[in-house]
Amino acid sequence: MDQKHDHANQILSLLENNESINSLQISQTTGVNHQELVGYLLQLEAANYIITEGLKKDQLVLTEEGNTILNSQSGEYEIYQKVPEGGIQMVDLQKQFGIEQAPKQKQEQGEKKEKQAEDPKKKLFDLGFGNAKKMGYIKMDKGIISKVANDLPDKIKQELQQFNEIKLGSPQAKLLIERKLASISTIKYFEVKKGVKYSPKFREQFAALTTEQLLNGEWKDCDYKSINLNAEGEKISMGNLHPLLKVRKQFSQILIGLGFEEMATNQFVESSFWNFDALFQPQKHPARDAHDTFFCSDPELSEEVDTQLRDKVKSMHQTGGVGSIGYQYEWSHEEARKNILRTHTTAVSSKMLYRIAQQYKEKGYFPKKYFSIDKVFRNETLDATHLAEFHQIEGVVIDKNASLGQLMGIIREFFRQIGINKLWFKPTYNPYTEPSMEIYGYHPILKKKVEIGNSGVFRPEMLAPLGIPEDVNVIAWGLGLERPTMIYYDIRDIRTMVGPEVKVETVRSNAFCVFESK
Numbered sequence: 001m002d003q004k005h006d007h008a009n010q011i012l013s014l015l016e017n018n019e020s021i022n023s024l025q026i027s028q029t030t031g032v033n034h035q036e037l038v039g040y041l042l043q044l045e046a047a048n049y050i051i052t053e054g055l056k057k058d059q060l061v062l063t064e065e066g067n068t069i070l071n072s073q074s075g076e077y078e079i080y081q082k083v084p085e086g087g088i089q090m091v092d093l094q095k096q097f098g099i100e101q102a103p104k105q106k107q108e109q110g111e112k113k114e115k116q117a118e119d120p121k122k123k124l125f126d127l128g129f130g131n132a133k134k135m136g137y138i139k140m141d142k143g144i145i146s147k148v149a150n151d152l153p154d155k156i157k158q159e160l161q162q163f164n165e166i167k168l169g170s171p172q173a174k175l176l177i178e179r180k181l182a183s184i185s186t187i188k189y190f191e192v193k194k195g196v197k198y199s200p201k202f203r204e205q206f207a208a209l210t211t212e213q214l215l216n217g218e219w220k221d222c223d224y225k226s227i228n229l230n231a232e233g234e235k236i237s238m239g240n241l242h243p244l245l246k247v248r249k250q251f252s253q254i255l256i257g258l259g260f261e262e263m264a265t266n267q268f269v270e271s272s273f274w275n276f277d278a279l280f281q282p283q284k285h286p287a288r289d290a291h292d293t294f295f296c297s298d299p300e301l302s303e304e305v306d307t308q309l310r311d312k313v314k315s316m317h318q319t320g321g322v323g324s325i326g327y328q329y330e331w332s333h334e335e336a337r338k339n340i341l342r343t344h345t346t347a348v349s350s351k352m353l354y355r356i357a358q359q360y361k362e363k364g365y366f367p368k369k370y371f372s373i374d375k376v377f378r379n380e381t382l383d384a385t386h387l388a389e390f391h392q393i394e395g396v397v398i399d400k401n402a403s404l405g406q407l408m409g410i411i412r413e414f415f416r417q418i419g420i421n422k423l424w425f426k427p428t429y430n431p432y433t434e435p436s437m438e439i440y441g442y443h444p445i446l447k448k449k450v451e452i453g454n455s456g457v458f459r460p461e462m463l464a465p466l467g468i469p470e471d472v473n474v475i476a477w478g479l480g481l482e483r484p485t486m487i488y489y490d491i492r493d494i495r496t497m498v499g500p501e502v503k504v505e506t507v508r509s510n511a512f513c514v515f516e517s518k
């Protein structure tokens with residue numbers, strides 16, 4: 001703490017008579033290592049005593065080899081010193097450097113020769129020897145190496161001792177770089193100026209005003225840290241909803257806000273009866289094929305539904321009613337009992353409609369708005385946009401006055417609340433609705449028209465067998481949960497949204513709310 005203060009005061013007093021001073025100069029005059037100094041500077045800047053500007057420049061620095069020479073001697077000088085007064089033969093000089101001569105005959109074998117040439121000691125010696133000759137330390141005469149003169153100085157070492165005076169770009173610097181004794185390195189430093197709170201003496205800044213300081217009047221002489229209103233609070237570690245659940249929650253809130261009640265959806269295994277037959281979907285409809293539907297093997301068949309209901313559905317399929325001639329085929333009881341994983345949430349709606357019709361018998365007619373959001377299953381090949389299990393959102397309105405116009409109105413309002421304002425309806429075919437409409441929306445992020453749902457008015461052929469009175473209309477629409485979630489959370493591959501591929505960190509950091517209505 002005290003040392004920190006001392007350094008801070010040293011820096012501040014250096015600035016007292018200077019407009020600006022750089023951190024390298026400060027480091028040199030104070031003797032504080034540059035890296036450590038930067039820490040003090042940042043603290044002083046945070047307290048507004050100083051302002052700093054980051055700068056960088058190239059500097060000549062000694063390489064490891066340069067440093068070694070500076071601390072002992074150069075290679076050529078070492079050779080020079082090992083040459084005795086009367087001269088020496090090459091073999092003997094090399095021996096002094098630990099270089100062994102290979103026996104003659106072996107030298108002739110190519111392989112060995114190569115090995116010797118690679119000897120790093122020999123390489124270093126050859127280099128030093130060459131330089132010692134070039135620099136006029138030694139000479140060679142008839143195989144005898146001798147000193148040119150006695151008591152020559154180590155010129156390289158002398159040069160390195162003057163290293164601090166060598167300017168970048170000078171011929172001396174170039175030579176040192178060439179000889180790999182120095183290199184250029186970029187250093188970062190700061191230009192330091194006085195800040196708004198500058199004073200030559202550093203006063204400790206308190207983080208908070210204490211009762212004590214207030215009571216004894218110390219506060220008058222204290223400096224307080226300014227409050228950083230942009231500081232983030234400490235991250236709270238807690239559970240987070242998966243993106244699908246976040247979107248699901250928002251959808252259900254929107255629907256609840258529009259007066260819809262949630263249906264119980266906790267039954268993944270459903271009989272074909274509720275998923276298909278009760279929806280007036282013929283038994284030979286391609287969607288019932290094993291390619292699209294997961295059939296259960298154990299138990300393969302579901303329990304009987306109410307026989308009266310079953311017979312009504314059967315006769316509607318076979319011969320029709322309510323102005324329809326039906327599909328004119330032999331309806332199989334067994335086929336309807338086949339257990340499957342529900343392929344759409346409309347299976348939940350059909351069951352609910354039957355229940356409502358039962359209640360009508362006791363209580364008489366009442367209008368109702370229902371919704372569901374849950375998993376459905378289809379035997380799809382998995383890819384970036386398809387999973388074998390996904391979620392559907394479905395809304396159903398049971399009302400004597402329900403009309404196609406009302407359906408379009410509700411759909412518009414629903415999508416408006418998730419930020420999709422431009423909608424298009426396109427006629428389509430569903431076995432259970434007539435008219436049926438695909439819903440397209442202008443995607444504000446993708447900036448194009450995309451299919452976002454399917455809808456329609458439930459057919460009398462479906463409603464009559466369930467017991468819904470003829471004057472009661474039922475309108476409904478459905479959409480997937482995954483597509484909007486992927487779009488709003490920018491998830492490119494649906495497979496990263498489920499199972500082990502889910503990144504817990506993104507689940508944590510994802511926005512709490514994604515939809516914005518205009």
Ligand code: PHE
Pocket residue numbers: 343344345346394430433454455456476477478479
């Ligand atoms: N069940 C339809 C589907 O799976 C959606 C839908 C629901 C259509 C209700 C019309 C009415 O795509």
